[in-house]
Each structure stands twice: as C-alpha cells, then as structure tokens.
Amino acid sequence: EDQVTQSPEALRLQEGESSSLNCSYTVSGLRGLFWYRQDPGKGPEFLFTLYSAGEEKEKERLKATLTKKESFLHITAPKPEDSATYLCAVQASGTYKYIFGTGTRLKVLA
C-alpha cells in the first residue's frame, strides 16, 4: 500500500537554527514527490517537485532532496515567517492519485 510518513510531527526552532524535516514514502514506482507549505486557515501552497533519487531543488532558505526511500526539506537559518505546516505528497507511477503525509508543524521563534 502506498504510504507517506512525515517526521517530526512538530518542531520548534530558534531563529537562525537550521534543521531538516523528513518525508519517508513507500510507493510502487514514483511519479513525483511534492512539498507544500500550509498556513493556518489557508490552502496548501506549492514549494517543490522532485522526480528522481539524487535530485535537489532550492528556494530561498529551503532545499529539498530526494532518495529512493525518503525526502528531506532542509531549512537554513529560518525566520519566524517560515512558521507553517509543511506537507509532503507522492504520486505513484501508473496512477494520478496523490497521497499526502500528515505534515510537520514548524514554529520558528524570534
């Protein structure tokens, strides 16, 4: 069964304290892995798509990486405005369904 697990569930960081969020997945062939950011009361906002192991993408303080079993979202020198829930999703080969993880709630303290 296709599955996505995110850890930790919640993370508190001091401003400037770098860290990583984990997304482990089990799918029978990966079409794509997606990272989204969700602010309270709003719809998820797209961050990155990764397609194959070894791929990396960056945007400001965020960097996403992908292996055959997991993806990491690295946050470098975070700021309070980076506080949000970060969601990981996968789409398996041969299907157009999306499977989301339950997210990591990130709080960055000033």
Added chain:
Amino acid sequence: EAQVTQNPRYLITVTGKKLTVTCSQNMNHEYMSWYRQDPGLGLRQIYYSMNVEVTDKGDVPEGYKVSRKEKRNFPLILESPSPNQTSLYFCASSFGGQTREYNEQFFGPGTRLTVL
C-alpha cells in the same frame, strides 16, 4: 489573477440535507481534485478528474459524488451528509498528469463544513 475558488467558504447543515460545494479554476487546468483535511489524518483525496467527463476515486470517496461537465468546474456533491463528513474541504487543480513538469497543484481557500 490565476486562482481556484470554492463556495461556500463555511457551511453548517443537518444530516441528510443534500448539498453542493462548487469549485472553479481559471487556469485552463485539465486535472482537478477534491480533498478533505482532518486533524491527525492530513489531506486525503476524495475524487479527481483528469479531464472533462473523466473522474476517478481517491482514497475516501464514500458518501461523495462529483461531476466534470466543464473544464473549469468540478463540484462536490454530498447527497445525504452525515456528521462524519464534518471536515475542511479543499479543491485543487493542475495542468494534468500526462506531462510531469505540470503536476504541481494549486489549492483553493477551503470550505469548512459542519454536519449536525
């Protein structure tokens, strides 16, 4: 402005009273989808549509219906709502599944549904 719109944003109803939540996108996207979001369970896909007249079940389709008669609209229908359908619902759209570079989904603002 490119966007996905949903209506209503908030709805309180009673068990068994049919309701429709509308979703519309102005980006000429082929793929549209409905999700529900519940605490501790995350986002779960209800139904999706690859194009007009083409729909398929997600992971939690029971109790829901959809139709895709026009490319821009994808309404979610609850024919006999029950309290376990109380949730936050999101509509999303993307360019489609055929070309992987266009798989990023754009989400609407959400509809908070309470079924008493």
